[in-house]
Amino acid sequence: MATSTTDFISKLTELKKDFKVFIPSLKKQITAKQITLKQQKDIISTAVNGVLGALQFTKSINEVINNNIDGESFYTFDRVPALLALRVHSLGDQIKADNGEVVSLKPALERAKKVPNFKLDQQVSIDNIKINLRIPTLKQENVIVKRCIQEIDNLESEDLSAAMGLIYIFELLKTIKSITIEDETVEFEDLKVTDRVKIIEQLPLELYDDITAFLGQLVKYEADLLAVDDTTITIDASLFDATTTT
Numbered sequence: 001m002a003t004s005t006t007d008f009i010s011k012l013t014e015l016k017k018d019f020k021v022f023i024p025s026l027k028k029q030i031t032a033k034q035i036t037l038k039q040q041k042d043i044i045s046t047a048v049n050g051v052l053g054a055l056q057f058t059k060s061i062n063e064v065i066n067n068n069i070d071g072e073s074f075y076t077f078d079r080v081p082a083l084l085a086l087r088v089h090s091l092g093d094q095i096k097a098d099n100g101e102v103v104s105l106k107p108a109l110e111r112a113k114k115v116p117n118f119k120l121d122q123q124v125s126i127d128n129i130k131i132n133l134r135i136p137t138l139k140q141e142n143v144i145v146k147r148c149i150q151e152i153d154n155l156e157s158e159d160l161s162a163a164m165g166l167i168y169i170f171e172l173l174k175t176i177k178s179i180t181i182e183d184e185t186v187e188f189e190d191l192k193v194t195d196r197v198k199i200i201e202q203l204p205l206e207l208y209d210d211i212t213a214f215l216g217q218l219v220k221y222e223a224d225l226l227a228v229d230d231t232t233i234t235i236d237a238s239l240f241d242a243t244t245t246t
Contacts, residue, residue, distance in 0.1 A: 021085040022113045025075045032069040032082075034090040039064050040240050047237035051163045052152050057237055059145045062138040073137050075120070080222050080235060081112035091242045097231040108225050108233060118217040121177065124210035130180040131207060133214045140189075144174040147193040172211050173200055 020029040035043075043064070046057040065074055065082045074082065084105050087095070093105045121134045136144075148170040152163045173196055178187045188196050226233040233239075 017089075019085070019089045021069055021082055023069070023071065023074060023078050024081055024112070024115050025078050026071070027115050030070050032085065032089070035064060035068060035086055035240070039068075040090075043240045044237050051167065052149065053237075055145050055149050055152070055167070059142055059149065062142050062145075066138055073139070075135050075137055076141055077116060077118075077135060077218050077221060079138065080225050081109070083235065083239065084109045084112060084225075087239055091240065095233065095239065097228060098234055099231045101231060103228045103231065103233070105233065107228055111225050116217075116221045118221070122214050124207060124214070126204055126206050128182050129204070129207070131203075131211070132177040132179075133175050133211060134177040135218065136174045141174050144170050144193060169197060169200060171215070172208065173197065175211060175215060176200065179203075 017034055018031050019034075021032040022028070023030050039060075043057065043060050046053040046060060049056060061079065061083060064086065065079065068086060069082060087093075088105050088109060093109075094102055095105055097103045121132060124131050124133060148166055151166050173188075173193075176188050176196070178185055179199065180186075186199070191199075222235075223232075226235065
């Protein structure tokens with residue numbers, strides 16, 4: 001008896017092996033599923049697109065985490081622990097590090113079980129301007145990333161400096177929850193992304209140091225996780241390329 005494609009795909013889905021992923025923001029293990037060949041293909045395909053590819057990679061892996069791990073809301077500091085677990089359970093723990101050596105991801109995955117000690121939000125201010133910062137969820141980040149991809153894709157030529165400028169602005173943008181000037185407050189999620197950009201471009205330069213310092217806690221956390229002996233694991237499309245260990 002013939003089987004429909006839909007039924008066959010449904011059976012394939014049922015055969016996927018579940019495993020547990022430790023999510024730092026939830027402080028517990030969560031059920032997850034292995035990545036599919038299509039997801040692997042979508043991730044690896046971002047490697048050839050230069051600056052734009054870096055953003056497409058972030059968008060793709062955020063979607064994989066949200067689709068493959070049970071739960072409604074994951075933060076950006078959950079990304080590396082989740083990716084390491086997805087990689088290990090889908091393609092094995094061996095990977096080529098920055099120095100060319102083949103290393104195991106297991107030590108990094110073990111360190112990822114320690115919950116980071118930093119704040120999810122913080123307020124910075126100067127004069128009459130107050131900015132409420134937040135560590136975004138992956139879904140919140142993807143709203144900004146998608147818009148940044150559109151903006152860079154619309155550039156008339158391959159203008160690297162303009163693209164990098166946009167990425168810098170959007171990196172800051174996703175961290176801002178609200179801005180208050182005297183008695184007037186704007187919630188950034190109530191605004192169009194283009195309007196958020198217009199506002200952030202007019203902020204005093206002094207505030208950027210405070211915003212960057214807030215982001216720095218996440219950068220350090222990820223760097224510590226990804227350090228293996230004398231080398232570093234790079235989070236990019238090659239992480240999901242099974243041929244990089246050969």
